[in-house]
Amino acid sequence: MQKIISATTADANAILDGSLSDWAFFLDLDGTLLDLAHTPEAVVVAPGLRQTLARLDAATGGALAIVTGRSVGFAESLFPGQPLTLAGLHGAEMRLRQDHSALPEQPPPPSYAKAREMAQRAAQFLAGVLFEDKGAGFALHYRLAPDHAQAVAGIMAQAAGLAGPAYALRPGKAVVELGPADADKGRAVKALMAMPPFLGRRPFAAGDDVTDEDMFRAVNGRDGLSMLVGSQAQFSRSAALSRLEGPADFRRWLGGLVP
Numbered sequence: 001m002q003k004i005i006s007a008t009t010a011d012a013n014a015i016l017d018g019s020l021s022d023w024a025f026f027l028d029l030d031g032t033l034l035d036l037a038h039t040p041e042a043v044v045v046a047p048g049l050r051q052t053l054a055r056l057d058a059a060t061g062g063a064l065a066i067v068t069g070r071s072v073g074f075a076e077s078l079f080p081g082q083p084l085t086l087a088g089l090h091g092a093e094m095r096l097r098q099d100h101s102a103l104p105e106q107p108p109p110p111s112y113a114k115a116r117e118m119a120q121r122a123a124q125f126l127a128g129v130l131f132e133d134k135g136a137g138f139a140l141h142y143r144l145a146p147d148h149a150q151a152v153a154g155i156m157a158q159a160a161g162l163a164g165p166a167y168a169l170r171p172g173k174a175v176v177e178l179g180p181a182d183a184d185k186g187r188a189v190k191a192l193m194a195m196p197p198f199l200g201r202r203p204f205a206a207g208d209d210v211t212d213e214d215m216f217r218a219v220n221g222r223d224g225l226s227m228l229v230g231s232q233a234q235f236s237r238s239a240a241l242s243r244l245e246g247p248a249d250f251r252r253w254l255g256g257l258v259p
């Protein structure tokens with residue numbers, strides 16, 4: 001598979017050959033649709049983004065999903081009342097657009113609760129490290145305290161040991177998460193592609209982080225198009241076939257698809 005573009009000015013229509021109604025869209029949230037913020041709670045939805053997503057949703061007959069490491073509940077809070085398909089916690093949670101139903105949630109085992117409690121307590125001793133409870137998973141963020149990267153990695157490794165093999169670590173940008181081991185964004189894409197309105201379309205996926213690589217490989221293997229939102233250096237290590245520099249570029253490009 002060849003890398004096809006690495007530019008900020010590529011013409012959207014030239015990239016997605018064919019009509020929008022032939023495509024399904026899988027879009028990461030933080031660092032892709034949204035600018036990264038200093039704390040996980042501080043992200044904002046840029047002006048016009050809700051309208052762009054609504055237009056894209058209409059143009060694709062609902063074949064648009066947000067695929068994020070955030071909980072479905074958090075993603076919903078950013079787009080209130082907007083009927084989008086949401087895959088949260090890297091696919092461990094799913095809310096389908098058609099019926100607003102969510103896949104049933106399993107209560108976490110005691111080993112997981114123990115791991116969460118330990119990590120939350122340990123983080124209190126690290127100034128600037130933020131604990132985020134995502135329900136079926138949790139994360140420690142160190143964007144405000146980069147010196148604590150190693151300490152966070154140590155705590156999370158210990159947490160993974162406590163939680164057991166049903167859970168896996170996911171390092172990201174200034175964050176380490178622990179969540180269900182059987183969830184990844186590639187699986188989320190494959191699960192959605194097996195059902196209407198995604199079924200039979202060519203998948204497009206965009207993301208900015210390590211956990212998005214599973215999604216990139218999934219769409220590349222399905223005659224799709226993957227897009228990294230990030231630097232040229234990151235692009236050289238990525239499975240993504242195309243690249244835009246940052247979320248603002250990506251929002252502009254996406255908006256251009258549905259003027």
Ligand SMILES: [Mg+2]
Pocket residue numbers: 028029030031032207208209
């Ligand atoms: Mg991201």
